Amino acid sequence: MPIPEDVPKRVRKFVFDHFLEHAAPPIVEQVMTAFSLSREQATDVLHSLEAARHVALVKGTARILMAFPFSAGATPFRVTVRGRRYFANCAWDAIAFHAMLRNDIRVESFCHHCAAPINLEMREGSAVHVDPEDVLVYLALPAARWWDDIITTCSNTMVFFASPEHREASALCASPGSGVSLTPDQVHTLSVPLYGKKMDLDYARPSKQSLLDHFATMGLTGDFWKL
Ligand SMILES: [Zn+2]
Structure with a gap:
């Protein structure tokens, strides 16, 4: 199933809300579960958020290092x-x-x-x-x-x-x-x-x-x- 169009912006919000509440980013598995995505889809969404300059990932991974300013x-x-x-x-x-x-x-x-x-x-x-x-x-x-x-x-x-x-x-x-x-x-x-x-x-x-x-x-x- 393709990724619904509004998922990237909802994942971005999810990342920032999670950081605000926990002072730590969510992990890929949480994104998969919260948005009913495969690992590949969740990883693709995080990479798209990185390309749009909302987050920076640990190089070579789908782990969120920065969600500016967090x-x-x-x-x-x-x-x-x-x-x-x-x-x-x-x-x-x-x-x-x-x-x-x-x-x-x-x-x-x-x-x-x-x-x-x-x-x-x-x-x-x-x-x-x-x-x-x-x-x-x-x-x-x-x-x-x-x-x-x-x-x-x-x-x-x-x-x-x-x-x-x-x-x-x-x-x-x-x-x-x-x-x-x-x-x-x-x-x-x-x-x-x-x-x-x-x-x-x-x-x-x-x-x-x-x-x-x-x-x-x-x-x-x-x-x-x-x-
Ligand atoms: Zn000094």
Whole structure:
């Protein structure tokens, strides 16, 4: 039997609901059972969600590693919301929980240079507690390269630094001017069109042009932000 047309979007929602409730992804067998699919069909649906940039799978498997912003593996980006704790994929994804859920969130992370603790609280669209106060989010790769290998991009190149000095001391910032630094508030604003409707059944990623327009309204222009 062919896969009904609405199954991929329902599986996407199932994955995100499962992550929200359990802080872990569902497995293929759960997708097979919940949607009456064969293993091959369930695997095909997960691969289609990966191609549509909703999830990233562990290479060579049908295991869900990332459903942005959720991470199945332990990371340096801990998020607490409504009394539940999650791992986010990167500094951006950690802050994006606020746009996705519209609840107060607490982020516990580390300076990528010196491992000093970093703590943030986001409420009603802005950072209400930032410790240390000079915390910045550093994006090392230009936007056009984020999806070359999203697992590497998320895991290694979107991080917190305690201060500009620690950013400059880090090997990640080897060529000055190649990356950008953003405040937590800017990262929240950046997140809204990408994450604001993630928990809706009909969520669709914004088009390239609408993302570029959003970048431009934030003053984020130039080569780094080209897609
Ligand atoms: Zn540091």
